[in-house]
Amino acid sequence: MINQQRLNEEFVRLTSINSPPLKESAIARYLTERLQRFGAEVRFDNAAGATDGEVGNLVATLPGTGKRTDPLLFSVHMDTVEPGGQVEPVLRDGVFYSAGDTVLGADDKAGIAELFEALEVVSEQKISHGPIEIVITVAEEIGLVGAKHFDYSMVSAKRGYALDTEGVDLMVLRAPGANHLQIDIEGLASHAGMAPEQGVSAIETAALAISKMRLGRIDHETTANIGQIEGGVARNIVPQHLSLVGEARSHDSQKLLEQTDHMLACFEEAAEQMSRTINGNLVRPEITANVTSDFPSMSVPEDASVVKLARTAAAAVGHDLNVRLGGGGSDANIFNANGIEMIILATGMTKVHTHDESVAVADMVHVAELLVEIIRQA
Numbered sequence: 433m434i435n436q437q438r439l440n441e442e443f444v445r446l447t448s449i450n451s452p453p454l455k456e457s458a459i460a461r462y463l464t465e466r467l468q469r470f471g472a473e474v475r476f477d478n479a480a481g482a483t484d485g486e487v488g489n490l491v492a493t494l495p496g497t498g499k500r501t502d503p504l505l506f507s508v509h510m511d512t513v514e515p516g517g518q519v520e521p522v523l524r525d526g527v528f529y530s531a532g533d534t535v536l537g538a539d540d541k542a543g544i545a546e547l548f549e550a551l552e553v554v555s556e557q558k559i560s561h562g563p564i565e566i567v568i569t570v571a572e573e574i575g576l577v578g579a580k581h582f583d584y585s586m587v588s589a590k591r592g593y594a595l596d597t598e599g600v601d602l603m604v605l606r607a608p609g610a611n612h613l614q615i616d617i618e619g620l621a622s623h624a625g626m627a628p629e630q631g632v633s634a635i636e637t638a639a640l641a642i643s644k645m646r647l648g649r650i651d652h653e654t655t656a657n658i659g660q661i662e663g664g665v666a667r668n669i670v671p672q673h674l675s676l677v678g679e680a681r682s683h684d685s686q687k688l689l690e691q692t693d694h695m696l697a698c699f700e701e702a703a704e705q706m707s708r709t710i711n712g713n714l715v716r717p718e719i720t721a722n723v724t725s726d727f728p729s730m731s732v733p734e735d736a737s738v739v740k741l742a743r744t745a746a747a748a749v750g751h752d753l754n755v756r757l758g759g760g761g762s763d764a765n766i767f768n769a770n771g772i773e774m775i776i777l778a779t780g781m782t783k784v785h786t787h788d789e790s791v792a793v794a795d796m797v798h799v800a801e802l803l804v805e806i807i808r809q810a
């Protein structure tokens with residue numbers, strides 16, 4: 433059913449086109465032309481204006497061929513992580529690698545190639561299907577920027593699949609949300625030898641706060657970290673300023689909130705403890721906290737129609753589909769937050785974001801098979 437040669441050629445064409453985040457015009461041109469050959473209507477949203485990129489997110493709409501009217505959405509991303517440069521895909525013993533010192537870009541071009549091959553088979557075999565919507569986002573790799581700026585009014589599907597995770601025969605139903613913390617502590621400088629009692633140390637304040645903080649793995653679905661600290665100016669000066677960045681992640685949005693609040697409270701309590709009266713004035717280290725939501729958590733229930741459809745389709749083609757807990761944010765987090773029930777399917781890619789990134793042809797064939805069946809049964 434799957435044409436392996438055609439799939440390989442597609443993958444080589446896709447990976448040979450450079451597509452760093454925000455510089456996706458060349459790949460967008462190719463994708464447009466390719467999707468139009470399937471009879472899809474291709475449009476772009478206005479995300480480029482907000483992201484300062486070359487192009488917006490691509491939306492392709494394929495009308496259904498049967499009586500079904502409930503559209504199904506597939507999402508992939510067109511950008512690849514840096515270091516970019518000219519990717520030269522090579523096929524060795526049935527596995528694609530990058531020849532040079534670049535990533536391969538199987539993330540996410542394996543997903544795109546699999547989807548295109550599935551569409552080829554659907555059209556070749558005249559498989560009756562409902563309306564299909566495809567969203568190919570830009571700038572996923574630099575913080576889900578395309579998905580965050582996507583014009584969701586351009587699609588009508590309420591369910592779908594993101595093709596964008598490592599491994600095979602895996603689906604991700606839950607992935608954590610994350611908060612980024614940027615903390616600035618402003619104490620009071622003084623000479624550490626002559627007048628230490630005239631200063632309030634920002635470093636001591638941070639140390640006190642962090643020593644009281646729950647960090648690392650908080651529970652089975654929550655983690656937290658302080659990742660970077662910068663502060664002080666010289667050995668003999670009580671440090672006035674310190675800034676640090678950290679994060680909290682959780683699959684549960686309430687726990688994410690609680691962990692974030694806990695971390696902020698530790699800084700405030702430390703500031704309270706470090707307060708002292710200097711020359712008759714109460715000096716309390718000033719804490720400036722900046723919390724930004726990096727992405728919301730996603731949690732699609734086991735009995736959701738997209739999960740059932742994936743299971744039924746996998747069973748029909750003899751695949752054993754397992755659930756894996758997601759560890760990070762992906763476009764699917766954002767789609768779910770915008771009312772589209774979406775799970776993530778593995779595309780066979782491995783060691784993404786490294787020069788050793790690879791994908792086996794057999795795995796891409798395997799995924800394409802599943803996609804054909806999903807489209808047939810949707």
Ligand SMILES: [Zn+2]
Pocket residue numbers: 509539540572596
């Ligand atoms: Zn990806």
